Amino acid sequence: MxxxxxxxxxxxxxxxxxxxxxxxxxxxxxxxxxxxxxxxxxxxxxxxxxxxxxxxxxxxxxxxxxxxxxxxxxxxxxxxxxxxxxxxxxxxxxxxxxxxxxxxxxxxxxxxxxxxxxxxxxxxxxxxAEHWRGALLGCRNALAIVVSTGVGGGFVLDGRPMGGASGNAGHLGQTFVRTIHDGEVVASTLEAVAAGPGTVTWAQSQGWVGETGLDLAASYRAGDEIATAAVARSATAVGQAIAAAATLCDLEAVAIAGGFSQVADDYIDQVRVAAQAASVHEYARRCRITGSGLDGDGPLLGAAALALRA
Known part of the structure; x- marks a missing residue:
């Protein structure tokens, strides 16, 4: 196709x-x-x-x-x-x-x-799936991101899914959003900084006493300062990564899914602000950032869309 x-x-x-x-x-x-x-x-x-x-x-x-x-x-x-x-x-x-x-x-x-x-x-x-039935419908150049226990993603470029040489294009979670210190490569990746487990661990290191992402969400709603800072740290890292992807690939839109993207009602808004601040070029700032247009069936719908391309 x-x-x-x-x-x-x-x-x-x-x-x-x-x-x-x-x-x-x-x-x-x-x-x-x-x-x-x-x-x-x-x-x-x-x-x-x-x-x-x-x-x-x-x-x-x-x-x-x-x-x-x-x-x-x-x-x-x-x-x-x-x-x-x-x-x-x-x-x-x-x-x-x-x-x-x-x-x-x-x-x-x-x-x-x-x-x-x-x-x-x-x-x-x-x-x-997002391109077929979700938030990326009608886009020819777009990125879907999942922020959950990890961070993953996938591209549609020029209207086609972009797999790369081995099929692994879209591993946004393993790109860098922090300076690498003492050879700790993994700790500097988007996934380590922005995913649920890493965000919870960072909040605990700052004195927060919760245990899970759900606890962090509750603390955020209650106005806890550490929880607020932890959510902002995650959203900022995701926004910076999106700015880089939008700059490299001239994207029209990005859809963000995953359980941790719902840790705060304004999480996507914070990502947008961070992406705007990190974008040098106007075309990258024009990239539309939105939540997922899918429900929990997204992975199965995506596999089905893949089958239908055969």
Whole structure:
């Protein structure tokens, strides 16, 4: 296809699979982008999962989704996975699943559907979903970001998903927003500074006594000074990263999703202010920054959009 918006294929549904650090989700999705609720299936993953265990759970989730709707015409499979991925070898090695590195996706899911199987980074799938059914609808140059326990992302450039040489374009969380001190590379990344766990840890280092992102959100609503500073620190880092991406790629829009992006009602507003302040060029300041236009089905819709491009 010529752009990121899927055209109509000769079947009515696709199988969508999302492989994450704690779970794998699978569902049958219509070509109109409707998730068939009775098909939604989940299996656990987790750091203790080795390659055999992960393969079994991914396969079981996909089989269960298909078995729930045996009368539907399913003609393709789309798989989004936490990264890194390796599209040339068709394998995935999610950072949070170190024992399962090198999972061969075609071997795991082959033969389930009489049709093509497409693989992409989960951030790329989120960008596809936002472009198809969400906040990036109609944009030809855009970025989708997820701010949660980590920070990830994906690009649509010139109307097409941009995977890069190995499929990992969009790993915004591993770019730098702080000076590297004493060789501590990871600690200086956007993910370390802006994601939920890093923000909570920073707040605790300043004397805050909460434990979780939900606690931080409650403290923010109550006007706690440390919580307010912690949220601002996260939003500022995200805004600075967006300014860099918008400058490099001349983006029209950025959609921000993920649970930690909801830590404060004005989180997106703070990101906008930071991005404006960090942008040197007017074209970068014109980039529209918004919250996600999707619900919790975003990863599955993105995998479905990927399948529909095959």
């Amino acid at each position: 010529s752009d990121a918006t899927p055209s109509l294929p000769p079947y009515t549904h696709v199988l969508a699979v999302d492989i994450g650090g704690t779970k794998v989700d699978a569902a049958v999705v219509s070509i109109a982008g409707e998730v068939v609720r009775e098909s939604v299936t989940r299996r656990p993953t987790g750091r203790e999962s080795d390659r055999e265990t992960l393969a079994r759970n991914v396969r079981e989730a996909a089989e269960a989704a298909l078995a729930a709707v045996p009368d539907l015409s399913v003609g393709a499979v789309g798989v989004g996975s936490a990264g890194p991925v390796d599209l040339p070898s068709r394998t995935v090695s999610p950072l949070n699943l170190p024992l399962a590195a090198g999972l061969p996706v075609d071997e795991v899911l082959g033969g389930l559907v009489d049709g093509p199987l497409s693989l992409a980074l989960d951030g790329t799938c989120i960008a596809l």
